[in-house]
Amino acid sequence: ADFLAKMANGIADDLATTALLATDRPILVAPAMNSRMWANPATVRNLALLKASGVMAIGPAHGELAEGEIGIGRMAEPADIVDTIETALDGPLQGIRALITSGPTHEPIDPVRYITNRSSGKQGHAIAAACARLGASVTLISGPSSEADPPGVETVHVETARDMLEACLNELPVDVAICAAAVSDWRPAEAKAQKIKKNRRDGTTSPSLELVENPDILATIGMHGNNRPRLVIGFAAETDEIISYARAKLSAKGSDWILANDVAPHTGTFGGDDNKIHLIKRGAGGASDVEEWPHTSKTEVAAR
Ligand code: CTP
Secondary structure, X not given: OHHHHHHHOOOOOXXXXXXXXXXXXXXXEOOOOOHHHHHOHHHHHHHHHHHHOOOEEOOOEEEEOOOOOEEEEXXXXXXXXXXXXXXXXXXXOOOOEEEEEEOEOOEEEEOXXXXXXXXXXXXXXXXXXXXXXXXXXXXXXXXXXOOOOOOOOEXXXXXXXXXXXXXXXXXXXXXXXXXXXXXXXXXXXXXXXXXXXOOOOOOOOOOOOOEEEOOOHHHHHHOOOOOOOOEEEEEEEEOOOHHHHHHHHHHHOOOOEEEEEEOOHHHOOOOOOXXXXXXXXXXXXXXXXXXXXXXXXHHHHHHO
C-alpha cells in the first residue's frame, strides 16, 4: 500500500521508486497487503491514479493472508504474474483499454428473491482473459457469476443492470467495449423492502409483478456522444431467426460487430463450454456481412 502510494505520487526516495520514475517501459504491479489496507479509500484512489496513467495490475487474490486472516490481499500466483508480464511486454493489444461486460444480472423482487437468466459468464470472462493475454488493459464488469476473476484483469462485481451501466460509464473512455453480459431486460418496478409473504394481509395470495424495462448498456455505449469507443461489439442471444434479429441489433444498438449465437435449449450455449458464432459486421452504406465461425470452445471464440 505504501509503495503504491509513493508510485501514484511520483515519490522517488529509494532505488525502486527512483527506477520506476525514470522508466518509459510498461509497469505491472502485483500488490499484496492486508485486506483492510487494500479496501482503504487511499489505496483505492492510488491504484486508480496509477491505472489512469497506464500502470497494469494483477491481483491481489482472495485467500489466507500472512497475518492469519482470510480475505483479499494475497499476491497473485507467480505463474500468473509471469504470464501477464510476458504478454504485457509484447502483446498486440498493448496500450489498448478494453471494457467487457459478462454474466447475468440479478433484479431484486424483495430481499430474498430476484429475476435472472441462465447466463454463466463463461464467454465474457474468457474474452476478458484473452484481451489481457494479448496485452490490453482490461476492465471486466461482471454480474453474479461463479467464474473466477480472470488473471491480469480488473474485475468489478455488480448485481443489477443499473449498477452494470453505472460501472461501465465510469470506465469510459476506452478503446473497445465488448458487451457479453446477458442483462435482464426488465426489473420489478419496485423492489419490496420486506419479504413478500404468501398469505398477505389484503387476503390475496399470489402477487403480480409489474416489470419495467432496464437501460440498454450496449446501446448506451454504442451511441455515446463524446466517449464512444472506437470498436463496439455486442452479442445477440437468439433462439430463432438468428441472423435477421442480429442484423437488427447491429444498427439498433450502434454496434460495429454483433456476435450472434443460438441459445435454444438443445444447443447448450447458455451455461455450456462451447459456442457457435455468426459474426455480423457493419459494412459500408448500411450494409452488413456475415462470417460463419466453426462450432468451438468459448475460449477459442474469445481468442478469435
Ligand atoms: N444488452 C445490454 N443491455 C441490455 C440488454 C442487452 O447491454 N439491457 C446487450 C447484451 O450484452 C448483448 C446485446 O445487448 O451484447 C444483445 O442482447 P440480447 O439479449 O441478445 O438482446 P436484447 O437487446 O435483450 O433484445 P431481445 O431480448 O428482444 O432479443
